[in-house]
Amino acid sequence: MEQRPHNQLEPEGNDRMVPEHQQPEEERQPSEKVNNFLDEGKQYQQVTEELKKSMQELIDLKFALDESSIVAITDSRGKITYINEQFCEISKYTKEELIGKDHRIVNSGLHSKEFFHKMWRTIGAGEVWKGEIRNQAKDGTYYWVDTTIVPFLNEKNKPYQYLAIRYEITERKRVEEELQKMMVKIIDVQEEERKRLSRNLHDGIGQNLYSHLITINRLLAEMDHPLLQQMQDEATELIEEIRDISWELRPSVLDDLGLVPAIRSLLNRYSEHYKIDVIFECVLNRRLYVNIEITIYRIIQEALTNIRKYAEVFEATVTIRETEESVRVMIEDKGAGFDPKQEHRGVGLFSMEERARSAGGELSIYSTPGKGTRIIFEVPN
């Protein structure tokens, strides 16, 4: 820990500032002169006291900042002019190696040029910038810092230097990454399990029931019995139900024919079942990676479930559009809507977001009460 510094400004030295007199000498009474002098002396002492206090406060603040955070000051062009102990400790560079350089010395190459351009645009305009940055230390190791950059402005409102305050968040980032990996695995395992169950239901119980139905039909051809008729109806119904469950778990068409046929089939069933017309616009002429196809399918499925449960509409729109940069999916209704800030996130919205992130994409939820809801999923191509 560094020694706590003290204010060096002394209160003495009244003689350095001689008060100016506003009135001509001869109009003043001697006692008035003395009083004025004493008054101004007192004021001066007061100002000095206050100055001393604010100076000590500044010193304390700087001390607190240096103790608690990684601090750097750069000039308006980004050259480092001040660095504290903690900056040296984490970056493994010495003060001498850092002063006069710019922050590219610790750049890890992770963030895009655009990321730093945006940062410079913000602070260059005199605004505070906040963000999380991965840096690289002298020995090659990476560290993450939560960063706040505060521009100091001159009288023309132009930044003349920047103060960067950072906190290390490497451990948090590591845990987040672990969690993310785990989430990807959980989703994978869940999908595989669904696929397995779906196949077993369809090919196992489903097929057995089907042979059962054939037997009943053969019996019915030989003799007429009301109970046989009932058995035939029940077996048919069971087969339907098993197909539905198997399809809900994982539609085989998704694996066999791909996303677009699976969506068409989903929308047909949905419209028929819930009497909601879904307009489907699709610009996508190829198969995507399996995990992306499943992600898109599940997001559309979940969003449509919410529409039939909450939106109170007879119409919705699903759009899939592929551009050079990305695949963009939108599910929209003009129904009841909700306030995304107020409304609790249920399993549906949560799993949509997690799936989106796990597939390397991004999910945006826009909704306004009374106007409707729009869910957008975008994944880089």
Ligand SMILES: Nc1ncnc2c1ncn2[C@@H]1O[C@H](COP(=O)(O)OP(=O)(O)O)[C@@H](O)[C@H]1O
């Ligand atoms: N399309 C929609 N229209 C109106 N409200 C919606 C819509 N989608 C979601 N919501 C609201 O958001 C909430 C959270 O949705 P979700 O995360 O899927 O959880 P759940 O469906 O289990 O309630 C819902 O309870 C509902 O109030």
Ligand SMILES: [Mg+2]
């Ligand atoms: Mg839901």
